[in-house]
Amino acid sequence: MELIQEVPDLSAYLAADSVIDHEHPLVRETSEQLSRMAPDAYAYARTAYEYVRDAIAHSFDSGDPRVTWRASDVIEQRNGICYAKSHALAALLRAKSIPTALCYQRLGDDDGSNHAVHGLVAVKLPGRGTWSRLDARGNKPGVDAQFSLVDERLAWSVRPELGETDYPVLFAAPHPAVLNALRAAPVRRHLERTLPAGL
Template sequence: MEPKYLARYLASSEIIDWHHPAVSAKARELANGCKGDAEIALRCFLFVRDEIFHSWDHRMNPVTLNASEVLRHKTGFCFAKSHLFAALLRANGIPAGLCYQRLVSGEYGQPFFLHGLNAVYLKDFGWYRADARGIKPGHDTQFTPPVEALPYIARAPGEAEFPEIWDEPLPFVVDTLTRYTDIEQVRRHLPDIDVISLPRADSPAREQT
């Protein structure tokens, strides 16, 4: 039996809006013919990674936030892509949450920036982190449970792997993606937070894999 707390990771919301007809239809399409939650999750991962374009990598506007917006415009920053990935999984009855890393930046005078990715609850493995931001030179990302295959690992001083799994995006992430209407503005104002200042999630910490 799955833990009761997983219900919050199946909810549809304003941002992870899997009840939107287009999102739920795409989720059904991706799940067609799959055997088990891991195969469905892989299909959803590959779709978001490869067919939804990272806004900065591909220099694509508009700035998107809600899962349905990301699907409609086929572009999003890492945070927005994680919202769509979570929505597609939840629409298929697979619990999914949001995770964050703090990474070194060095661009536009920003020492660090926050990076968004996902945690997926798979019946055979428990929580598993996956990053559908897209592949670029030097940064590969795969879906290979139970082994994580992430494009970034926080190792440098000041970087952090936040263990929390959030059912909704952090407020300052939402603020960034709603305040700025152009990808250049977002890139110059990527969200960041001191490690000691991050509010705690109500959700349990991610199980180590």
């Protein structure tokens, strides 16, 4: 899939803000710990990806009622849905000067109903002319997302015949519809009912 860079200046994909708060001490500390196991940017990207995918629970899978959206909170609570986990991964990667974007898919049930937006990231590693999408949602039976820079290994492939789509835009900050849903949800069950159906 061809990704569309929304902002030509890569610095936008390295920025810290109130959501991707990679200047927060906990994000920095976690980044430093992960980097000790990684000799270069590629190894670090894989290590950070696997940490977020495997060590931070997807709250829909675990049943955790808390809703997180700020990267530092996701890392502290080790909990979040796909959007929140993407924010955490983006923060950890940007903390090591790896340009990271947020991207989204529109997915649905097997009968084409109940569409919802799914969040993932795209990274631009040194020496690569293209962006690579990574999905740190967390694996479970039927989901096997992996770190791969050549052939995408996302949690799900879209099925256009069911109204699903890959949004090609690389966002430097969370889409407002996503962030509004997270911020407005007092608990996970509320969030399940208010996920955006599209962008």
